[in-house]
Amino acid sequence: MKTRDKFLLSAAIASMFAAAPAAQAADKITLMVGGYEKIIYLPAKLAEGLGYFKDEGLNVELLNEGAGVDAENEMLAGAVQGVVGFYDHCVDLQAKGKYIESVVQMAHAPGEVELVSSKQPQVKSMADLKGKTMGVTGLGSSTNFLTQYMMVKAGVPLGQFTSLPVGAGTTFIMAMQQDKIQAGMTTEPTVTRLLKTGEARVLVDLRTAEKTKEALGGTYPAASLYMPTDWVEKNKPTVQKLANAFVKTLRYINTHSAAEIAEKMPKDFYVGDKAGYIKALEGGKAMFTTDGVMPKGGPETVLSVLGSFSPNLKGKKIDLSKTYTTEFVAKVK
Incomplete structure (x- = not known):
């Protein structure tokens, strides 16, 4: 082939490729989950298992971190x-000058339970835990926030009880078995595991909206997808895809049985007790929203709870409208 002919052929091939649409690579996103084996954060792994991230053209990597504060x-x-x-x-971070926002509100109840060790039969209320050591996932975590609020509300000032970071699951259970903690706040399926063995009993139940209102004075929006506000503003198409996937997942939870949902979860989440996992999920499904929308009055309850004990919020003006957005969930078809 002559040099001129080779040049023309190469030019034709180059032109053909230039005219073809470029293959769209999936958007790579990394999300940290504050313990993705916890039922309160079930939508993350469920969305992955159902293929909803891939359906949106997302390549989502879920990383596991036992405490929300570390995430x-x-x-x-x-x-x-x-x-x-x-x-x-x-809310807490805005008081420190950092702006992040909930873009999908997954739950309108914490799904947490204050358990007390069966070795403490004299404990009948939070006030009885004065001087005791109480387990939380991490210092600065939501379990710590709620524990501090309920103790102060019960008349026990900060400093007259100890918060000990013990994580969740097996580490929480071992801490209670070894009497390192006399009570503690944890989630399903850890709650069901301890109740089944009789090693603990429920002191305060925050697994439903009704019981949460009794304990905290209002709706307490909990599990969410939150992101830095500046990142959200710069990446709206990607955030919309995430909202689409999570809202579809919330709809799936609302329209399927606990047994059907459990089948989509990693088997090791059952911790050897599939029936117990399903039972815990049946009792906890109601905590999830069906549309990802922030419940009315929820942010105000959170601010009231945190403001009652947290020195971070003392004298600070919090703009709750900047702590969440419904822009993306409102557009999900």
């Missing part, structure tokens, strides 16, 4: 783009 720190450091964790961090 929050990873996001602030720029290691991840968002966190599946409690909304109350959005």
Whole structure:
């Protein structure tokens, strides 16, 4: 082939490729979950299992972090783009000058339970835990926030009880078995595991909206997808895809049985007790929203709870409208 002919052929091939649409690579997103085996954060793994992220053209990597406060720190450091964790961090961080917002509100109840060890039969109320050591997932975590609020509300000032970070699952159970903690706040399926063995009993139940209102004075929006506000503003198409996937997942939860949902979850989440996992999920499904929308009055309850004990909020003016957005969930078809 002559040199001129080779040049023309190469030019034709180059023109053909230039005219073809470029293959769209999936958007790579990394989300940190504050313990993705916890039922309160079930939508993250369920969305992955149902293929909803891929359906939206997203390549989502879920990283696991046992405490929400540690997940929050990873996001602030720029290691991840968002966190599946409690909304109350959005309020707490604004008081520190950092703006993050809930873009999908997954739950309108914490799904947490204050358990007391069966070795403490004299404990009948939060006030009886004065001088005791209480388990939380991490210092600065939502379990710590709620524990501090309920103790102060019961008339026990900060400093007259101890919060000990013990994580969740097996580490929480071992801490209670070894009497390192006399009570503690945890989630399903850890709650069901301890109740089944009789090693603990329920002191305060925050697994439903009704019981949460009794204990906290109002609706307490909890599990959410929260992200830095500046990142959301710069990446709206990607955030919309995430909202689409999570709202579809919430609809799935609302329209399927606990047994059907359990089948979509990793088998090791059952911790050897599938029936117990399904039972816990049946009792906890009601905590999830059906549309990802922030419940009315919820942010105000969170601010009231945190403001009652947290020195971070003393004298600070919090703009709740900047702690969440419904822009994306409102557009989900």
